[in-house]
Amino acid sequence: MSSDLNGGLQIVWVYPDLLSTYGDRGNMLILAHRARARGIPAQTIEVRSDQRLPDQGDIYLLGGGEDGPQALAAQRLLTDGGLARAAANRAVIFAVCAGYQLLGSTFFAKGDKCPGLDMIDISSDRGPSRAVGELAGDVDPTLGLPPLTGFENHGGRTHLGPGVKPLVRVTTGVGNDGVTEGAWSETILGTYAHGPALARNPALADLLLCWATGEQSLGPLDDTWPDRLRAERLTAVGR
Amino acid sequence: MSDEKKLPLRTAFAVSVSKTAAALSRATGRGDGSVIGGRLGMMIDPDLLAHLAAGREIALVSGTNGKTTTTRFTAAALGVLGDVATNSFGANMPTGHTSALARAGATRYAVLEVDEHYLAQVIQATEPRVVALLNLSRDQLDRAKEVAMMADLWRQALAAHPKVHIVANADDPMVVYAAGAHPADEVTWFSAGQRWQDDSHVCPACGGHIQRGEAGGWACANGDLRRPSPQWTLLDGEVVAPDGVPHEVKLQLPGTVNLGNAATALAVAAKFGVNPIDAIPRLGSVASVAGRYAQVERDGRLVRLLLAKNPASWLEAFEMADVAPTLLAINARDPDGLDTSWLYDVDFSPLRGRQVLVSGDRAMDLAVRLEINGVPFTHVKTFADAVAAVPQGRLEVIANYTAFQDIRAELDRVL
Ligand SMILES: [Zn+2]
Numbered sequence: 060m061s062s063d064l065n066g067g068l069q070i071v072w073v074y075p076d077l078l079s080t081y082g083d084r085g086n087m088l089i090l091a092h093r094a095r096a097r098g099i100p101a102q103t104i105e106v107r108s109d110q111r112l113p114d115q116g117d118i119y120l121l122g123g124g125e126d127g128p129q130a131l132a133a134q135r136l137l138t139d140g141g142l143a144r145a146a147a148n149r150a151v152i153f154a155v156c157a158g159y160q161l162l163g164s165t166f167f168a169k170g171d172k173c174p175g176l177d178m179i180d181i182s183s184d185r186g187p188s189r190a191v192g193e194l195a196g197d198v199d200p201t202l203g204l205p206p207l208t209g210f211e212n213h214g215g216r217t218h219l220g221p222g223v224k225p226l227v228r229v230t231t232g233v234g235n236d237g238v239t240e241g242a243w244s245e246t247i248l249g250t251y252a253h254g255p256a257l258a259r260n261p262a263l264a265d266l267l268l269c270w271a272t273g274e275q276s277l278g279p280l281d282d283t284w285p286d287r288l289r290a291e292r293l294t295a296v297g298r
Numbered sequence: 299m300s301d302e303k304k305l306p307l308r309t310a311f312a313v314s315v316s317k318t319a320a321a322l323s324r325a326t327g328r329g330d331g332s333v334i335g336g337r338l339g340m341m342i343d344p345d346l347l348a349h350l351a352a353g354r355e356i357a358l359v360s361g362t363n364g365k366t367t368t369t370r371f372t373a374a375a376l377g378v379l380g381d382v383a384t385n386s387f388g389a390n391m392p393t394g395h396t397s398a399l400a401r402a403g404a405t406r407y408a409v410l411e412v413d414e415h416y417l418a419q420v421i422q423a424t425e426p427r428v429v430a431l432l433n434l435s436r437d438q439l440d441r442a443k444e445v446a447m448m449a450d451l452w453r454q455a456l457a458a459h460p461k462v463h464i465v466a467n468a469d470d471p472m473v474v475y476a477a478g479a480h481p482a483d484e485v486t487w488f489s490a491g492q493r494w495q496d497d498s499h500v501c502p503a504c505g506g507h508i509q510r511g512e513a514g515g516w517a518c519a520n521g522d523l524r525r526p527s528p529q530w531t532l533l534d535g536e537v538v539a540p541d542g543v544p545h546e547v548k549l550q551l552p553g554t555v556n557l558g559n560a561a562t563a564l565a566v567a568a569k570f571g572v573n574p575i576d577a578i579p580r581l582g583s584v585a586s587v588a589g590r591y592a593q594v595e596r597d598g599r600l601v602r603l604l605l606a607k608n609p610a611s612w613l614e615a616f617e618m619a620d621v622a623p624t625l626l627a628i629n630a631r632d633p634d635g636l637d638t639s640w641l642y643d644v645d646f647s648p649l650r651g652r653q654v655l656v657s658g659d660r661a662m663d664l665a666v667r668l669e670i671n672g673v674p675f676t677h678v679k680t681f682a683d684a685v686a687a688v689p690q691g692r693l694e695v696i697a698n699y700t701a702f703q704d705i706r707a708e709l710d711r712v713l
């Protein structure tokens with residue numbers, strides 16, 4: 060729990076001007092929607108790359124981006140320091156694709172090895188081919204979530220160190236390396252899944268909300284439509 | 299075939315094969331023939347497009363959105379001067395251009411819609427008099443190039459042809475960057491608005507932040523790129539020409555977006571010497587473009603089809619559509635792009651208060667999106683179910699590419 064939620068849950072979308080290639084706004088909208096539906100007031104804050112990143116937020120979101128913007132985002136986040144301070148406050152960080160890669164020690168952009176924020180024990184390089192298509196697998200059982208479904212589109216491969224756990228055992232698609240997908244440690248969680256990830260995985264959204272609020276569980280919602288979407292997508296990959 | 303006598307023998311043969319193949323393709327129901335015909339012709343004469351273009355006065359129209367409609371309007375406007383060859387079915391790659399010119403025979407003028415990836419190649423082959431640059435934004439995400447990279451490719455292509463006149467959108471920083479290195483007297487700027495700005499927050503010249511001001515103004519924070527002053531503008535539903543004279547333009551096609559497309563066409567035609575007053579009635583006679591905007595009566599419902607293939611064109615479709623029952627149909631097949639995440643780039647709230655129906659292969663993605671967006675909806679399995687679910691009167695249909703084709707095919711079957 061990062062703060063008393065007196066002013067409501069603060070959801071910070073980091074650099075939508077650089078990291079918003081694949082409907083990443085969706086993850087922010089879904090978190091706010093699912094919080095409010097439980098009576099938890101939620102405030103969404105979009106912080107552009109030419110602005111200072113506040114360090115008192117409850118949930119930080121990083122999205123996907125092309126090589127140039129990804130390298131620029133990493134550079135500005137390193138200079139700004141706000142995200143590292145937020146992590147020290149035990150804020151929740153949810154990062155997708157390019158945003159996931161730049162949380163690690165290094166990543167590749169435009170053929171160059173770039174320094175990342177080194178906030179989780181991962182490093183990324185280039186794979187032999189681009190991974191494009193449906194992504195699915197079984198989530199780390201300690202998180203108690205149903206199977207993950209998403210759509211991936213990236214050229215990177217990510218290597219996990221002992222400081223993180225894989226998020227998913229892959230059954231369809233590539234993810235980190237064809238075996239595992241995503242990573243998590245404490246309250247930081249990264250994935251290659253677009254879709255957006257939280258539209259297809261509402262239980263993952265609720266996990267992030269639990270981490271941010273300190274609640275053990277949240278009240279049930281009518282998830283008729285997300286459940287039908289999940290069933291359709293998982294059936295499409297033979298699950 | 300007298301018009302082909304001046305062509306080199308190999309070219310004449312290629313044109314003949316191209317036409318035959320196109321006719322066969324149409325006769326066997328495998329398409330309108332423009333692609334297969336052009337492809338065969340180009341195998342026989344690789345310079346076929348250049349040969350067919352030689353001697354014609356040509357305008358090219360490119361951009362992410364609006365190019366089919368603007369091409370149609372421009373061809374209509376140039377019709378004031380004489381016969382115009384054009385690729386009217388969205389076959390906008392060199393094979394389609396080849397086929398269109400071969401089919402048209404000898405015309406003094408040609409207006410070609412060009413896929414943004416092929417602009418450099420087609421400028422090289424056709425030596426156009428005017429190139430219209432409409433806009434650049436994200437499209438078919440999982441295979442498109444970065445938007446800024448495309449602007450750079452355009453800029454390089456145009457730099458190699460300084461005598462080509464450019465008609466360009468002053469409201470889109472990517473377009474302004476692409477046209478920015480051109481001799482100033484060879485650029486005509488128009489302003490038709492830019493609803494979708496999410497792909498142009500970052501300056502393509504320096505990576506700085508693009509700041510938006512009042513009345514559509516914008517400039518890079520570092521001062522190296524800013525909105526040029528447009529010569530052609532829209533004001534109170536009229537098109538204002540460079541001489542300051544406002545023209546009433548009565549279109550059958552809906553929305554301010556299409557008025558902007560009309561203004562662009564008038565600006566292009568003016569470079570060929572066409573007076574807007576002569577061209578405007580011809581623009582008003584355009585009723586549909588490759589099935590888009592077509593109105594079809596079915597069971598007492600007046601169905602209108604709008605194509606929305608990327609976030610920018612969804613916003614435009616909401617602006618064009620009447621406040622009436624609306625069917626949204628989404629697929630994610632290859633031509634649509636396989637990832638539906640872009641649904642969250644679009645704000646569907648303008649649809650609140652309308653009866654909304656969802657359909658298509660990926661209706662469930664749309665359902666989740668609308669729930670988050672606070673837009674009530676009903677799911678229908680087929681187009682016929684949608685028609686049955688709405689009262690008599692207008693039914694707006696907004697669909698992405700293959701969903702649009704599916705619904706068009708279904709409407710064609712019953713007619
Ligand atoms: Zn700049």
